[in-house]
Amino acid sequence: MTNIRINSVREPFVAAALYTKAAQFLRRADAMGLVGEPIETLDAGAVQQVVRAVAELGVAREPAARLSVGMRAGELPAEALWEPYLDAATRALEASPLPERELQRLEATLGADLLADLLGVAPVSLARYLGGQRQTPDAVADRAHLLTALVAALEGTYNAYGLRRWFERPRSVLDGRSPREVLAGEWQSHHPAAVQVRALAESLAGFGAT
Numbered sequence: 001m002t003n004i005r006i007n008s009v010r011e012p013f014v015a016a017a018l019y020t021k022a023a024q025f026l027r028r029a030d031a032m033g034l035v036g037e038p039i040e041t042l043d044a045g046a047v048q049q050v051v052r053a054v055a056e057l058g059v060a061r062e063p064a065a066r067l068s069v070g071m072r073a074g075e076l077p078a079e080a081l082w083e084p085y086l087d088a089a090t091r092a093l094e095a096s097p098l099p100e101r102e103l104q105r106l107e108a109t110l111g112a113d114l115l116a117d118l119l120g121v122a123p124v125s126l127a128r129y130l131g132g133q134r135q136t137p138d139a140v141a142d143r144a145h146l147l148t149a150l151v152a153a154l155e156g157t158y159n160a161y162g163l164r165r166w167f168e169r170p171r172s173v174l175d176g177r178s179p180r181e182v183l184a185g186e187w188q189s190h191h192p193a194a195v196q197v198r199a200l201a202e203s204l205a206g207f208g209a210t
Helices: 016-031 042-056 061-070 079-094 099-110 114-120 124-129 138-154 158-165 192-205
Strands: 004-009 041-042
Touching: 004 138, 016 041, 016 042, 016 079, 016 099, 016 138, 041 042, 041 192, 042 061, 061 079, 061 158, 099 114, 099 138, 099 158, 114 124, 114 138, 138 158, 138 192
Parallel strands: 004 041
Antiparallel strands: none
């Protein structure tokens, strides 16, 4: 389940554009298993905490350093500076698959059967990846990273049951197929079908086009 449960927003994120970027970053980090404690208030401290946690894993270190300098002595960065911070941190997450963490989070969200099917692997192989008994192949890590992006987009709209159902429902934009049917076999994140499924998920969260 998601640890991002925003019920109040503080400056500078009351601005719609910054709210969207901050929520996108936090949900992506959470879907990657990088958010420990639930976040209910979206403010500078919450974002900084997650950026630091991500940086400790070797991801987004430069945005974390820049953010720390900007908040030195309790001073908040100017609103205009938050956008490049968040963009850089989100790009770093996009470019940094963490299969050990992502698979654990995906299994908890989607269930082992659905996850194994979407990854195109046998349930026994998935269990070995989850248990650390076998290293996750690069191709499987790539699929897991794309599924993580889908979950990050969908968790802002659906609960856990609705999210799992989303993968099963036929969609007209997918020629009447379900996302589960489209993401079958040995697909990769750059394949047109996978890109189309991601665009569909992100359109629901306002992250992309329909």
